[in-house]
Amino acid sequence: MKSDIPVMSLQRLPVYLNYLKSSGGDGAISSGAIARALGMGEVLVRKDLAYTSAQGKTRVGYQRAELIAALEEYLGCNDRKNAVIIGAGELGNALLAYGGFSNYGIEIAAAFDISPEKIGSEICGKPVYDIRELRKGVEELDAKLAVLCVPSDVAQAVADGLINCGVKKILNFAPVLLRAPDGVTIRNIDVAANLAILMSM
């Protein structure tokens, strides 16, 4: 989408946003102050922020409210979009229970599962649908995002199904590398690998 920004910079934007929202205060804040608080270089902060519509004022800094608005606009927090959770296991449940997605304009609209006991139920107020009705659900909800919380051995098949239904962006928690055609973006979170990496650092 915003293909001109380096991924590294894009990944830092939510960090700035979190910091600004949590640190509170009003008025202006300088790139130097942000950099110090986050333990990074101030030029890097300015460069990252320059990708958004944020504009700093010489000798003053950035207006906090404007900066937050610029970051939220860049990250699409104002455009409401639906996401679906695939796999209503423990992890799926945790994500259905988590309220933090709305900060980014993301609404977890429903979950899909294959288990008869779960299909038709509600988890945290979100309906659980039959995965065999994925197409119908995705189309009705106009889901742009899917979060894959299924076991590794079916992850590729389920991903294929999602892609077949027109989903272009998939966040995958299964520790397998998913193949996808051009135009489909897959992002992986491997929690166990993250722990192992942390241990090796």
Added chain:
Amino acid sequence: MKSDIPVMSLQRLPVYLNYLKSSGGDGAISSGAIARALGMGEVLVRKDLAYTSAQGKTRVGYQRAELIAALEEYLGCNDRKNAVIIGAGELGNALLAYGGFSNYGIEIAAAFDISPEKIGSEICGKPVYDIRELRKGVEELDAKLAVLCVPSDVAQAVADGLINCGVKKILNFAPVLLRAPDGVTIRNIDVAANLAILMSM
């Protein structure tokens, strides 16, 4: 620990390991084959693998079994170490239920929580202890890793407690930037931010 390897390379090692373990087959595999399967450059694969003790043979490639062993050794999969989950909420439960940590030699030994209903119970066979007895638990278990699954507003305080108990490596799921002294490594996973980033890609 292995401070000579670029973080980017370190992060790819589990990807290679996953691929090798899941793709099966025996005999040898070349860096080119790995690169093609994973959609990356073959020289990068060789360089990454060179950080481990793996050695390829000219005109043959790497012995799969040896390569897996080298990756596992580098990632410390053979050294058993205990990890603790802090916060037995939905996410904590999901991690307690997940069996994939053992692939990296990591044993989720216990959870800690503040809720009286949870304290003393077992989740997936793992005990839930009182967070006020964190020190005792961490010392008895010799926990080297902690996974922080607590709400954002208490994350820093809980992290401070962990650090105070001697924990040096923390995987943090709360969307806040934790401050920690030198010698303590913190790694963050912000699921909502990941979805937002994915949406902006």
Added chain:
DNA sequence: TAAAATTTGATACTATTTTAACAATTTACC
């Protein structure tokens, strides 16, 4: 009013990461 201090944004520079090129070596094949 003028000077000093501070902060942005741009440019230049440095470091890191990735890719390309290639010599060395080993296997397969004739």
Added chain:
DNA sequence: GGTAAATTGTTAAAATAGTATCAAATTTTA
């Protein structure tokens, strides 16, 4: 046995990411 093909590991180049420098601008202070 000799030649061709394939693959590693190394060295060089390119691309990317991050840092330092600095002019311009604006606010504060004298």
